Each structure stands twice: as structure tokens, then as C-alpha cells.
Amino acid sequence: MVFCGLRGAPAYAPTDHQRALDLIAAIDAGGMPLNAGRVNDIARNLGLEVSPHAPMPETIARIRTVLNTFSQ
Template identity: 65%
Template structure:
């Protein structure tokens, strides 16, 4: 019973997992909607998850700009491959 419950919870967690790119898209959308990120470590973690080298001392604005570039580049790549239909 215990193992069954553990498996059920693990599968549910995996099904609700959000990709690193989706985290970045959500961050940019929130900022564009007027939000202000309050946790620089979270912004840095999103940047690192996208493959960026981010210093602990980097300005949050610079990191956000770099994240925007990555999101834009990946969206362009997806559009070129036909994954995104406008």
C-alpha cells in the first residue's frame, strides 16, 4: 500500500512538472504584465536551467535580458521547425 501511494504521488508530480523553458516563459510573461521578480536567486536558477552561466553577483535585469534572448531564440527555432503555428 505504501509503495502504491508513493508511486501515485510521484507520477502526479511528474505530470505536473513544468519545463525549464516554460518557467522562463512564465517569468517573462509576469514581468511584461507589470510584475516584479522579488527573488533574484529564483531568476538566476531559471537562467542556469536554460544553460546560462549566471554569477551570484549578476544584476537581475541583466539576467532577465539574457533569459529573454534564450526564450526568443528557442521560440524562433520552434517556429522554424513548424512546432508553433501562429
């Protein structure tokens, strides 16, 4: 059970791994991230070095690779 804080927001902060999983799940469901900075932040928190000029699809592919290594 997830308890909600103010305005229905989760009462806990998701882990970096969970943020990455949520990002990939949203993309796989047909969404497209609009904030490259947020994608880069998720990647960096997973331990990746990311240039601010890196194409977002490349960064997303690298995040997928990291998540695949976690699941093995």
C-alpha cells in the same frame, strides 16, 4: 485540461522553458521578481552561466534572448 494535486497545485512540474516563459510573462504584465535566486536558477537551467552578483535586469535580458532563439 490540468489536473490539480493537493491544495490546487498543478499535478505536473513545469519545464525549465515554461518557467522562463512564465517569468517573462509576469514581468511583461507589470510584475517584478523578488527572488533573484529563482531568476538565476531559471537562467542556469536554460544553460546560462550566471554570477550570483549579476544584476537581475541583466539576467532577465539574457533569459529573453534565449527564449527568442527558441521561438525562431
